[in-house]
Each structure stands twice: as structure tokens, then as C-alpha cells.
Amino acid sequence: MTIQPKRYLHLADPLTELTRKERRTLLVVALVDIAVIKVGLVPTKIAALGIEFDKAGQQSLLTILALVTIYFLVAYVLYAISDFITWRRAILEETLAAYSLDAPGVPEPKEEIFSGPLGERSEAIWISRMNAYTRSFFLARPVSFARALFDFALPVLVGGYATYLLLRA
Numbered sequence: 195m196t197i198q199p200k201r202y203l204h205l206a207d208p209l210t211e212l213t214r215k216e217r218r219t220l221l222v223v224a225l226v227d228i229a230v231i232k233v234g235l236v237p238t239k240i241a242a243l244g245i246e247f248d249k250a251g252q253q254s255l256l257t258i259l260a261l262v263t264i265y266f267l268v269a270y271v272l273y274a275i276s277d278f279i280t281w282r283r284a285i286l287e288e289t290l291a292a293y294s295l296d297a298p299g300v301p302e303p304k305e306e307i308f309s310g311p312l313g314e315r316s317e318a319i320w321i322s323r324m325n326a327y328t329r330s331f332f333l334a335r336p337v338s339f340a341r342a343l344f345d346f347a348l349p350v351l352v353g354g355y356a357t358y359l360l361l362r363a
Contacts, residue, residue, distance in 0.1 A: 224356035
């Protein structure tokens with residue numbers, strides 16, 4: 195995750211490439227598990243290997259699928275927690291730096307831009323731009339929250355549901 199200017203940190207990609215790969219793998223494994231249970235795709239035999247599964251063999255196969263899903267679920271949760279903490283900490287550090295009195299790159303307010311014959315118009319334009327910026331900044335928080343739910347919570351819920359179905363079957 196690269197650090198971006200404060201106004202974009204809420205919308206920055208919170209997942210590293212490794213976490214995103216674990217997320218993808220977890221979702222694929224979980225969706226296969228759900229399809230196996232909901233559609234009834236538990237094999238009774240594998241002709242190419244000459245293996246036939248009785249009821250106990252089918253249950254063992256479902257247990258193995260559950261263990262694989264649990265592995266990817268735990269791996270994703272560990273990586274995601276690390277990425278989430280890094281992402282939120284970057285946002286906090288940028289926010290604290292913005293409110294610091296000696297923050298680098300923060301210009302002093304200039305009163306002269308509002309004086310003169312165009313002063314009132316300049317002030318209106320400035321206020322209009324600040325209002326637009328404020329609206330977009332406040333939209334960043336709900337979008338950030340929705341993205342966090344999608345990136346962090348949804349895979350855990352899908353993986354948990356698949357594991358539940360496999361262990362219950």
C-alpha cells in the first residue's frame with residue numbers, strides 16, 4: 195500500500211497484493227464448497243483413479259474441504275488484519291499531521307486575496323471550492339467504510355458460511 199495525500203487515503207487500496215491473492219483464493223474455495231453442498235456435487239467415485247467413496251468417504255472429503263477452507267480463512271484474516279491496521283494508521287498519521295501547527299507545506303492564510311474590487315467574488319469562489327472539497331471529503335468516509343466491509347468482512351463471511359455448510363453436511 196502506497197501512502198497518498200490525505201484526501202485520498204480513505205479511498206486508497208487497503209489490501210496488499212499478497213492479501214488480495216489470499217482473498218481471491220478464499221472466495222474461490224468457499225464458492226466451490228458452497229456449490230458442492232448446495233448442488234450436491236459430492237463425488238461417489240473418481241473413475242480415472244479407480245476410487246469409490248462410500249458415505250464415510252464422502253464425509254471425509256467434506257471434512258478435508260472444510261479444513262482447506264479454514265486454512266485460507268485464517269490466512270486471509272491474518273493478512274487482512276495487518277493491512278487494515280496499516281491502512282487505518284496511515285489515515286490517522288496523515289490526519290494528525292494535517293492538524294499539526296508546524297505541518298510542512300501548509301501555507302499561511304492570505305487576507306489580501308479577499309480585498310480589492312474582486313474581493314467579494316474571490317471569497318465566494320473560494321467558499322464554493324471549499325464546499326465542494328468538503329462534500330467530496332465527507333463522501334470519502336462512507337465509501338471507505340463500504341469498501342472496508344467489501345474487502346475485509348465479505349470474504350470472512352463467505353468463508354465462514356462455506357465452512358459451516360461443510361461441517362454441518
